Amino acid sequence: MAHEYDVVILGGGTGGYVAAIRAAQLGLKTAIVEKGKLGGTCLHKGCIPSKALLRSAEVYATTKRGEDFGVVTGDVSLDFTKVQKRKHQIINQLHKGVQHLMKQGKIDVYEGIGRILGPSIFSPMPGTISVEMNSGAENEMLIPKNVIIATGSQPRTLPGLEIDGNVVMSSDEALEMESLPDSILIVGGGVIGIEWASMLSDFGVEVTVVEYADRIIPTEDQEISKEMQRLLKKKGIKMVTGAKVLSETLTKDNGVTISAEVKGVVKEFKAEKLLVSVGRLANTEGIGLENTEIQIDKGFIVTNEFYQTKESHIYAIGDVIGGLQLAHVASHEGITAVEHIAGKNPTPLDYHLVSRCIYSRPEVASVGITETEAIEKGHKVKVGKFSFRAIGKALVLGESDGFVKMIADEETNDLLGVHMIGPHVTDMISEAGLALVLDAVPWEIANTIHPHPTLSEAIGEAALAVDGKAIHG
Numbered sequence: 001m002a003h004e005y006d007v008v009i010l011g012g013g014t015g016g017y018v019a020a021i022r023a024a025q026l027g028l029k030t031a032i033v034e035k036g037k038l039g040g041t042c043l044h045k046g047c048i049p050s051k052a053l054l055r056s057a058e059v060y061a062t063t064k065r066g067e068d069f070g071v072v073t074g075d076v077s078l079d080f081t082k083v084q085k086r087k088h089q090i091i092n093q094l095h096k097g098v099q100h101l102m103k104q105g106k107i108d109v110y111e112g113i114g115r116i117l118g119p120s121i122f123s124p125m126p127g128t129i130s131v132e133m134n135s136g137a138e139n140e141m142l143i144p145k146n147v148i149i150a151t152g153s154q155p156r157t158l159p160g161l162e163i164d165g166n167v168v169m170s171s172d173e174a175l176e177m178e179s180l181p182d183s184i185l186i187v188g189g190g191v192i193g194i195e196w197a198s199m200l201s202d203f204g205v206e207v208t209v210v211e212y213a214d215r216i217i218p219t220e221d222q223e224i225s226k227e228m229q230r231l232l233k234k235k236g237i238k239m240v241t242g243a244k245v246l247s248e249t250l251t252k253d254n255g256v257t258i259s260a261e262v263k264g265v266v267k268e269f270k271a272e273k274l275l276v277s278v279g280r281l282a283n284t285e286g287i288g289l290e291n292t293e294i295q296i297d298k299g300f301i302v303t304n305e306f307y308q309t310k311e312s313h314i315y316a317i318g319d320v321i322g323g324l325q326l327a328h329v330a331s332h333e334g335i336t337a338v339e340h341i342a343g344k345n346p347t348p349l350d351y352h353l354v355s356r357c358i359y360s361r362p363e364v365a366s367v368g369i370t371e372t373e374a375i376e377k378g379h380k381v382k383v384g385k386f387s388f389r390a391i392g393k394a395l396v397l398g399e400s401d402g403f404v405k406m407i408a409d410e411e412t413n414d415l416l417g418v419h420m421i422g423p424h425v426t427d428m429i430s431e432a433g434l435a436l437v438l439d440a441v442p443w444e445i446a447n448t449i450h451p452h453p454t455l456s457e458a459i460g461e462a463a464l465a466v467d468g469k470a471i472h473g
């Protein structure tokens, strides 16, 4: 039987389900097709499970140093089964919440694999969607006026470094580990690799990170990378940069052994497990793109600023279009696409204003451009930096590593970028994000009174430091 809709969304991840809610709010008859679980990667294999594990790791590490706070705990041990159980409970609660939101919005959810068909008896244009139902029931046929492809991404690996799910893992398998290894080699020192390195080290695992670029988290400001490298090293994590992993040398016998070429010298690494974190591949296979005119570039679906593909009634959002592969980006793209479908004339998303976060210990958060990018763009920059060491609240928390760095244009005073490393910076970056959206200049941030004692005082001080006026620095 065929069902007609204003919008059908292929994929119920953070991009897809948020788009569905906005569509329902705008009165559009909406359906979602999801082959796995509503909530997608972020809820089941990404943001939420990783942050739940990171929090357990933080509590474990903090408890072990309880005496620093005058709290005598005796022997501290870890029950990893309970750690995983807690993670699952959080996921289940949020999953139920998403299911409830679908019901509340009267959004039809089809559990199965969706595929776009070409022009057919149902529609003269590509876009009819056939759903192979997970239940085994007969395929459903959906006839939408508009389609949003939100099929997300999956872990990428390196040729020759096949994921076996046991010794060689991607983040998908690592999240489901039933026990912790004694040692791990992490290939890739980007956001996901560094979060895992920090978490596993806090859990007591011996961690080595090998990164191809000449610094870890290479898309962040250079000073942030340097500070992160220093602080992770202090935690006992080994980091090797400028390292080209030689996949063909991989052997799996009592753990893994693999070599990497590091600045012309071949070095061997051994560990119980290997985690590959080298980026994500867009899910473009098997969704019927061959039945459309949709273009792909470097593996990602090509769209305009309203997320229309070459077939203007078929939109694509989230990880499947590449760019910043972040949950909050996927959902904003979904909202923009739906508002465009509804004729609401949305403002295209300015990616320069998107905050980026790393939830390791220490955390990293940034918005706007780095100092190097600013110089490359021809700005004469002035930089304000303020250390958490001079912030009372950071000392109270016992977390005084890191700093806030603010970059402004010397001539115009325009704020160009804010980069932070330290405690709870992922919760503080939105102030800098708002400042950029409102086109604020550093003295306006400094004149925003930051309550004492809070970590946010570091932002006010960094803003003052831009003009050499920091009070406590």
Ligand SMILES: Cc1cc2nc3c(=O)[nH]c(=O)nc-3n(C[C@H](O)[C@H](O)[C@H](O)COP(=O)(O)OP(=O)(O)OC[C@H]3O[C@@H](n4cnc5c(N)ncnc54)[C@H](O)[C@@H]3O)c2cc1C
Residues within 6 Å of the ligand: 010, 011, 012, 013, 014, 015, 016, 033, 034, 035, 036, 037, 038, 039, 040, 041, 042, 043, 045, 046, 047, 048, 050, 112, 113, 114, 115, 150, 151, 152, 153, 171, 192, 283, 286, 287, 317, 318, 319, 320, 325, 326, 327, 328, 329, 330, 359
């Ligand atoms: C370990 C890890 C940690 C992360 N941490 C963060 C973080 O802290 N913050 C952050 O912002 N981002 C984080 N991310 C990234 C974030 O998860 C993604 O950017 C986000 O999930 C993208 O949303 P999406 O809707 O585009 O795709 P997804 O969430 O991947 O959802 C796509 C959905 O489409 C479904 N699907 C695919 N093909 C079909 C089909 N043919 N038919 C039906 N359904 C289909 C899939 O089952 C899936 O549910 C993390 C990712 C990983 C892997």
